[in-house]
């Protein structure tokens with residue numbers, strides 16, 4: 001399974017959330033905001049500053065520290 | 077007692093818009109998550125029943141992370157609401173329904189307001205409300221809160237639920253075999269009297285590790301039951317740290333089953349307007365300069381429209397009223413003291429504050445445009461790197477921007493920050509963000525000394541305020557509030573065309589506060605100071621021998637190193653602690669009294685130089701916050717200590733800033 005941290009995905013790439021390895025409450029919050037296992041995400045912006053992710057047509061900005069801990073499965 | 081309806085939903089889904097539409101209230105609405113941070117009650121009539129409706133802060137789930145979320149969670153769990161109107165953003169239905177599942181599990185009587193269907197339509201998202209309603213087992217009413225559509229039907233649905241008993245047992249969401257077994261186990265030991273929630277829901281919350289529910293349960297069990305409960309709880313919840321996450325997954329599975337046939341969205345790939353705007357506004361290099369440019373444009377426009385175009389309007393009015401009032405008093409042969417009170421106190425003091433209203437109206441309308449467009453969240457986004465450099469995160473910038481309007485809501489907006497350190501610092505640095513009440517001070521001095529550079533001076537003061545706030549943020553985060561920099565996590569709502577109603581409402585919010593203060597605090601302060609300026613009997617009014625003059629002279633030497641050691645300035649600053657506009661009102665009054673009919677502008681030109689004017693402006697920008705802000709700091713931090721701290725440390729910083737400006741200016745030969 002090709003799992004990459006969100007920060008190493010390029011703009012426009014799709015994938016599914018495989019695992020989040022952030023702290024307890026941060027992970028929980030992300031899950032509840034819809035980044036649960038298997039959620040379909042698309043990278044809208046990933047250059048400098050927080051990563052912007054598209055999630056079911058909405059945008060969420062995640063600090064790089066957090067984005068690094070989100071592992072994405074890029075195999076379709 | 078009237079029945080209570082609670083408005084519950086994700087941040088930014090339109091709860092307050094709906095609340096305003098139903099009740100006719102005018103609470104703050106904005107296109108960013110976290111606008112509402114406290115509960116607000118209102119009434120509305122349906123048929124011949126009067127219902128109470130409660131607007132709440134937005135939440136993603138019932139497990140609260142921040143103060144504002146706790147406000148909502150506590151009210152929902154309090155058992156007070158008879159019916160919950162669950163506002164669901166139709167364009168983001170899956171995540172919104174996640175909260176819905178929790179409401180259903182806890183046995184609440186729910187009506188779903190499927191809001192923003194207009195946007196869902198234009199984004200070609202097709203929704204089958206009938207199917208949704210059947211699958212969820214609750215009424216689903218499509219609404220467009222901003223256009224007041226669907227309100228009747230919604231109220232009708234809510235009212236018809238009121239008489240019914242809650243449908244407790246219907247929701248048996250399955251979380252998979254192993255978790256379901258644990259839930260069943262736990263369910264047996266929490267089945268106690270006095271707990272109003274379905275035991276199954278309680279069990280699930282406990283497995284999620286919800287402390288709030290745990291306390292509730294422990295509080296309602298007898299000591300023997302408690303022992304039994306703890307044993308079972310430890311057993312089933314042991315070594316499974318992923319349990320809470322699996323439960324979230326379980327709920328999303330349920331949501332998916334609900335939406336799979338009822339919601340259809342077009343496959344992505346179309347570049348929306350929001351995408352295109354974001355390419356520019358959140359650009360890695362231009363994002364920040366664009367933010368500065370936007371703010372600068374706001375000030376330029378404010379001056380162009382508010383000062384040059386409308387500026388004379390109210391000033392003329394005040395002058396007219398002043399003359400009419402004096403004429404009237406003359407005709408009824410009112411005593412001299414009354415005439416002088418009217419001319420100096422009312423017109424010279426209170427009136428001078430009112431003259432700046434057109435500019436304030438324009439400024440707040442422009443700010444309202446930005447706020448309702450969706451730019452607010454982008455400003456936080458582009459500021460994240462900068463905030464990180466001082467030990468904070470981008471979201472901390474949002475309460476600071478709110479502080480531009482007034483520091484009271486600014487301090488309260490810090491509730492949305494989950495991290496205690498972020499929250500405390502955001503509260504303590506908020507007063508450096510220049511609030512609207514200081515504008516009359518800036519404008520009076522600008523008119524006297526920098527008439528050509530108005531926008532630039534204002535902009536520089538605002539920027540200086542931000543810089544000092546950041547600097548103090550750095551100091552506080554490396555001394556009193558150490559800790560890791562917290563994560564940035566913020567939803568970026570789609571850009572929306574600002575509605576006239578919202579812009580006007582938010583402007584009025586600020587301007588009405590301004591007017592109310594002019595009629596109360598400023599009025600009282602000015603009247604009080606007027607009396608003090610004429611006592612003891614026989615002294616020359618507004619002379620250094622009057623009580624006011626003596627008090628002022630006592631404080632004045634403190635400000636000598638900053639170049640404005642005159643007693644009038646000292647009294648002005650002191651009265652500004654009551655409310656910032658009082659600085660100008662006081663100066664207006666004391667100078668109006670010295671010389672018959674003298675304009676504040678020329679009086680200031682006589683008493684200050686451009687350099688001391690600058691140092692005075694820096695002082696007013698930074699020094700002790702007004703009492704309303706201090707009281708809010710006390711309330712929000714839960715301790716008077718921080719309010720006192722804020723009062724003194726800001727004073728010190730203001731003083732240092734003013735002295736620096738004056739001394740450096742003098743060395744450079746500007747004095």
Ligand SMILES: Nc1nc2c(ncn2[C@@H]2O[C@H](COP(=O)(O)OP(=O)(O)OP(=O)(O)O)[C@@H](O)[C@H]2O)c(=O)[nH]1
Nearest residue numbers: 088089090091092093106110111112134192220221
């Ligand atoms: N197109 C459209 N926009 C809406 C609708 N309802 C609300 N809005 C807009 O959505 C934005 C958010 O509205 P609010 O009422 O502040 O949302 P809220 O749920 O109270 O937000 P928080 O207090 O932050 O939780 C505003 O810009 C509203 O004008 C709707 O039905 N259609």
Ligand SMILES: [Mg+2]
Nearest residue numbers: 091092111112
């Ligand atoms: Mg709201």
